[in-house]
Amino acid sequence: MRLSSFVGLLVVAAVAAAQNQTVMIAVGGESNTPGGIFQFIPNNATAPNGTVVTFQFSGIPGNHSVTQSSFDSPCEPLAGGFDSGWILIEAATTPLPTWTITIENDQTPIWFYCKQLNPSPHCIAGMVGGINIQPGANSITAFQAKAASAGSSGQGQNGLVGVGASASAEPLVPSGATHFLGVSISASATAPAGGSSAAGGSTTAGGSSASSSSTGTPSNAIPMAVNLNFLVVLLGMFAGAMMVL
Template sequence: MKLLAIAFASSMASLASASIVVKVGASSGAEGGVFQFIPNTFNATNGTTINFQFTGAPGNHTVTQSSFADPCDPLAGGFDSGWVLIPSSPALSAADTPEWNLTITDDTKPIWFFCKQLLPAPHCISGMVGAINAPTTGNKTFASFVAAAKAFKGTPAQAEGGLVGVGASASAGVGPVPSGVKVFTASAMATASSNSSAATKSGSAAAAPSSTSTSKSSDAKKLIASSFVALLGAAMGISL
């Protein structure tokens, strides 16, 4: 009985400490291209930590929860890492690579996610999506999810998610953030989008955003634009 209890405790400890590493983004010469999660589909039980490592350089990516029905739009109440800009140089050491840890809290349902970056082209529509515990049969497989993402019409929404999602959650934001790396959450842009939507529905003009929100929104746009410049430079063999 004692041995059984010890074995059970050991098994639970192993379960709690299980970890899966997922690379976010890749180099331009990588098989599969720049816009990908590696691996992009896998299984994980409750308590497993998904260690997202932002290694694609140069790159500007997010890990944003979505749904099978709407692969390239953020899921309401879903998790979101925010944008993480990795410069082409200097090269980051393993110790300086920004990471984001997500813990699985409900392994009974699939968890779908994507990158919501729009430049130089929407990453989701380019196939930068992932799935945890996706069905292997039926009409909601990972292959079907990828096909739906590539067939997505319109522009992926930029609404802000949070640390706590549906079926998985994080206890902290992205880190470390060494010199040259920039991390930006979408709160200012999400607020501005919400105000604009409310104005349209009511038929009246929304109140102007505060100077702080305007500044953050401007910074976000600059951050997205800088990603495009960096990726373009990489494609041309230029270090920016």
């Protein structure tokens, strides 16, 4: 009986640990970062249900978005997808802006892109990413290739609730950064006059020589932190149970 109870506790603990996972994705790279400036780092992450994915807007100065799309149309907003809007970061911005989404269906691949147009469309330049990509032909490499051949980059504005993941709030934007929202997709498929240029004029938004990142995260890494205090308690429970047995 004691053993079965302990096994039950381990199952509950494993579920709780999974729900306490977090994934950090940097939005923008440095000029000397392998892969260039216009990228998400990492651009391919695995996140089970309940995982909180934090996007850190790290290009200083720069301007990017996290906009959900689809594999077939990598540079167009997905109907009903999530969208951070544009985040413009001026020099010396601290702390960096962040935006979080929570994974709700880890069996659904989540594709996203940056819809900034200046100095050239970031999506077409390769600034795309995916979460929970399934093995097969629809790989991150194939997604990037599709983006590179896209004729345009959609500017419509979606909301917080997406497909497979959702945000509960708008991005956290500190002093020194500005949050811009375009026209809702339901009203227009094109951002307002200030959507792409005001949200990211070529002199201040993500120019290839000006954008930078403060994270230094390797592009192939998937940073993940589990609630360490919880694991300590779990190990203590295990040790106590072994003594009883």
